[in-house]
Amino acid sequence: MHIHFIGIGGIGVSALAQYYLAKGHKVSGSDLVSSEITDYLKNLGIKIKIGKHKAENLPRNVDLVVYSPAARPDNPELMAAKKSKIKLLSYPQALGKLTEEYFTIAVSGTHGKSTTTAMAALIFVKAGLNPTVILGTKLKEFNNSNFRLGGISDFKISNERQKILIIEADEWQASFLNYRPKIIVVNNIEAEHLDYYKNLDNLLRTFHKYFLRLSGNGTLIANRDDRNVCKILSRFPSPRKISVRKFSINQKEAEKIKNILKIPGEHNIYNGLAALTVARVLKIPDRTSFRVLSEYKGAWRRFEIKQLTVNRKQLTLISDYGHHPTEVKATLLAARQKFPNKKIWCVFQPHQYQRTFYLFNDFVKVFSEAPVDLLIITDIYDVAGRERGEIKKKINSAKLVKAIKNSKSSLLHSNRLFARSIIYLSFKKIKNYLIDNLKGEEVVIIMGAGDIYNLTAEFSTHSIDN
Numbered sequence: 001m002h003i004h005f006i007g008i009g010g011i012g013v014s015a016l017a018q019y020y021l022a023k024g025h026k027v028s029g030s031d032l033v034s035s036e037i038t039d040y041l042k043n044l045g046i047k048i049k050i051g052k053h054k055a056e057n058l059p060r061n062v063d064l065v066v067y068s069p070a071a072r073p074d075n076p077e078l079m080a081a082k083k084s085k086i087k088l089l090s091y092p093q094a095l096g097k098l099t100e101e102y103f104t105i106a107v108s109g110t111h112g113k114s115t116t117t118a119m120a121a122l123i124f125v126k127a128g129l130n131p132t133v134i135l136g137t138k139l140k141e142f143n144n145s146n147f148r149l150g151g152i153s154d155f156k157i158s159n160e161r162q163k164i165l166i167i168e169a170d171e172w173q174a175s176f177l178n179y180r181p182k183i184i185v186v187n188n189i190e191a192e193h194l195d196y197y198k199n200l201d202n203l204l205r206t207f208h209k210y211f212l213r214l215s216g217n218g219t220l221i222a223n224r225d226d227r228n229v230c231k232i233l234s235r236f237p238s239p240r241k242i243s244v245r246k247f248s249i250n251q252k253e254a255e256k257i258k259n260i261l262k263i264p265g266e267h268n269i270y271n272g273l274a275a276l277t278v279a280r281v282l283k284i285p286d287r288t289s290f291r292v293l294s295e296y297k298g299a300w301r302r303f304e305i306k307q308l309t310v311n312r313k314q315l316t317l318i319s320d321y322g323h324h325p326t327e328v329k330a331t332l333l334a335a336r337q338k339f340p341n342k343k344i345w346c347v348f349q350p351h352q353y354q355r356t357f358y359l360f361n362d363f364v365k366v367f368s369e370a371p372v373d374l375l376i377i378t379d380i381y382d383v384a385g386r387e388r389g390e391i392k393k394k395i396n397s398a399k400l401v402k403a404i405k406n407s408k409s410s411l412l413h414s415n416r417l418f419a420r421s422i423i424y425l426s427f428k429k430i431k432n433y434l435i436d437n438l439k440g441e442e443v444v445i446i447m448g449a450g451d452i453y454n455l456t457a458e459f460s461t462h463s464i465d466n
Contacts, residue, residue: 001020001025001026001063001064002025002026002027002028002059002061002062002063002064003017003020003025003026003027003028003062003063003064003065003066004027004028004029004030004058004059004062004064004065004066004077004081005017005027005028005029005030005065005066005067005068006029006030006053006065006066006067006068006071006075006077006078007029007030007031007067007068007070007071007091008029008030008031008038008041008046008048009029009031009032009033009034009035009037009038009041010031010037010068010070010091011037011136011137011146012091012095012134012136012168012170013066013068013091014037014038014040014041014146014147015134015135015145015146015147016066016091016094016095016098016134017029017041017046017066018041018044018145018146018147018149019098019132019134019147019149021044021045021046022147022149023149027046028046028047028048028049028059028062029041029046029047029048029049030048030049030050030053030057030077031048031049031050032050032051032052032053033050033451034050035451036453036457037146038050040144040145047059053071053075053076053077054076054077055076055077055079055080057076057077058077058080058081058084058086062081062086063086063087064086064087064088064089065077065078065081065086065087065088065089066088066089066090066091066094067088067089067090067091068090068091069090069091069092069172069173069175070383091175092170092173092175092176092178092179093178095134095167095178095179096178096179096180098165099165099167099178099179099180099181100180101163101165102132102162102163102164102165103155103157103162103163103164103165103182104164104165104166104167104179104180104181104182104183105120105131105164105165105166105167105181105182105183105185105278106167106168106169106176106179106181106183106184106185107120107166107167107168107169107185107187107274108168108169108170108171108176108184108185108186108187108207108210109185109186109187109188109189109223110171110187110188110189110190110192110324110326111187111188111190111267111324111326111327111330112187112188112267112268112270112271112274113136113168113169113170113187114135114136114137114168114299114302114321115137115263115268115271115298115299115302116185116187116271116274116275117133117135117136117166117167117168118135118137118139118296118299119271119272119274119275119292119293119296120166120185120274120275120278120279121133121135121139121148121166122139122141122292122296123275123276123278123279123284123288123289123292123293124153124164124166124279124282124284125141125148126288126291126292127279127282127284127285127288128153128154129150129153129154129155129164129282129284130150130151130152130153130164131148131150131153131164131165131166132148132149132150132151132163132164132165132166133147133148133150133165133166133167134146134147134165134166134167134168135147135148135168135299136168136170137299137300137301137302137321138299138300139299139300140297144300150163150164150165151163155282167179169181169184169210171192171193171203171206171207171210172193172196173193173196174196174206174209174210176210177206177209177210177213179213180213180215181213181214181215181218182214182215182217182218182219183218183219183220183221183278183281184210184211184214184218184219184220184221185221185222185274185277185278186207186211186220186221186222186223186226186229187223187226187270187271187274188223188226188228188229188270189203189204189207189226189228189229189232190228190324190326191203191358191359192324192355193355194354194355194358194359195354195355195358195391200228204228204231204232207232208232208235211232214242216242217242218242218243219242219243219244219245219281220242220243220244220245221245221246221247221274221277221278221281222244222245222246222247223246223247223248223270223274224246224247224248225248225249225250225270245277245280245281247270247273247274247276247277248273249266249269249270249273251273253273253276253286254269254273256290257269257272257273257276257290257293260290260293260294261293261294261296262294262296262297262298263296263297263298263302263303263334264303264334264335264337264338265303265330265331265333265334265337266330267330267334268334272293275289275293276289276290276293300319301319301320301321301453302320302321303318303320303331303334303335304318304319304320305317305318306318306319306456306459308459310434310435310438310459311435311438313438313439313440313441314440314441315438315440315441315442315443315444316339316342316442316443316444317443317444317445317446317456317459318331318335318443318444318445318446318447319446319447319453319456320445320446320447321447321448321449322447322448322449323350323351323355323447323448323449323450324355324359325359325362325363325365325366326362326366328348328363328366328367328370328447329366329370331445331447332344332346332366332370332371332372332445333371335371335372335443335445336371336372339443342441342442342443343373343374343439343441343442343443344371344372344373344374344442344443344445345372345373345374345375345376345434345442345443345444345445346370346372346374346375346376346444346445346447347376347378347430347434347444347445347446347447347452347455348367348375348376348377348378348447348448348452349377349378349379349380349381349427349447349448349450349451349452350363350377350379350380350381350397350400350448351380351381351383351448351449351450352380352381352382352383353380353382353391353392353395354391356380356395356400357391357394357395360395360400360403363400363404364400364403364404364407365407367400367404367422368404368407372420372445373420373421374420374421374422374423375404375420375421375422375423376423376424376425376430376433377397377400377401377404377422377423377424377425378397378424378425378426378427378430378452379396379397379426379427380395380396380397381448381449381450381451381452383450397424398424401422401423401424404422405422427452427455430455431455431458431459444459446459
């Protein structure tokens with residue numbers, strides 16, 4: 001079967017493309033821009049067209065077209081496939097069909113999906129359960145890939161050995177309603193994707209529908225400390241033999257996980273507790289889980305630390321994917337926890353005009369109280385196919401910087417021990433600004449879910465220790 005992927009550079013779509021390739025299918029794809037991910041896929045032998053989507057990008061004799069949910073209805077490749085009556089599936093629909101073929105564990109929540117999925121996957125691998133994994137980040141343990149092909153495991157239901165699939169279940173546009181998991185993990189729920197959901201209540205109702213997609217004898221693993229998760233649990237009936245397993249920062253294992261984790265932050269303790277609870281449901285010994293958690297070094301763009309030398313000056317660079325105010329706050333607090341006596345600089349690229357608009361006040365509050373010495377905010381990353389023109393006119397990074405500077409919290413914190421600076425810089429000016437102003441020994445956090453990681457890559461050419 002020949003499968004063509006529209007938007008193949010997306011983190012989820014690219015993993016699914018690798019799955020079909022590993023299963024022996026012919027795979028091709030297209031994307032607007034090249035990236036580390038498209039380069040990796042090309043090295044696997046996948047033919048990818050980069051640039052503006054065109055009908056002629058669609059190869060002949062294609063059996064299935066899988067498209068990113070960000071693809072617009074007027075996408076030329078999508079329209080050509082419809083005209084030729086080629087079978088079409090969105091990424092969530094295609095992944096949903098896969099979840100029906102496996103014993104599926106779906107990791108969900110506003111924050112922590114990638115880290116929890118990675119931790120759980122590595123525990124399962126160590127325990128010999130041979131999972132297939134579709135991940136929202138790259139892992140060194142998976143040869144710097146966001147995908148792992150597994151097989152039949154020793155885990156049995158009714159004396160039948162199971163194929164296990166571990167995935168991230170994204171709530172964007174209710175994607176996770178396409179999935180049929182046997183286990184659902186939910187770390188937390190916060191207001192997010194408000195361009196789609198409009199308000200928190202709609203988001204909670206959708207999560208409730210998602211929980212009800214658990215099949216008979218399914219298990220819901222939930223964070224009992226999260227207010228919004230608890231709201232849903234209070235509504236959540238217990239039909240059809242579904243069990244609910246809860247984890248909390250107050251349980252005894254939390255302290256042990258805190259002491260053994262190499263990655264900082266309370267949010268990562270929660271991620272570890274969630275992974276531990278999943279492992280316990282499948283009766284993986286705690287000693288295996290704790291060993292894996294103690295060895296876990298993190299993932300691509302998840303508080304990823306590099307030691308660099310730039311112009312004979314040493315600095316610590318942290319690449320992080322955080323793009324929601326809560327994630328930003330957690331990352332900056334974790335950095336201050338890990339480097340209490342260092343000067344910390346943060347370069348942040350807001351992700352999407354809509355998110356920046358709807359969560360503007362939350363961003364202002366988080367950054368006005370952030371424990372950093374220098375905050376640089378660059379232009380908002382415009383996600384192709386996901387932005388509305390009217391919102392673009394209402395918001396920009398310069399407005400965000402001005403609001404942070406004028407906030408009461410920012411003025412209150414202006415008398416810190418360190419001299420705090422908040423500035424706006426265009427993307428092109430950031431590298432030279434950093435190089436010109438480095439004194440040596442700074443911690444530089446480059447944060448955002450857009451193409452800000454290219455700046456990390458430029459600095460990493462100076463890396464002396466990855």
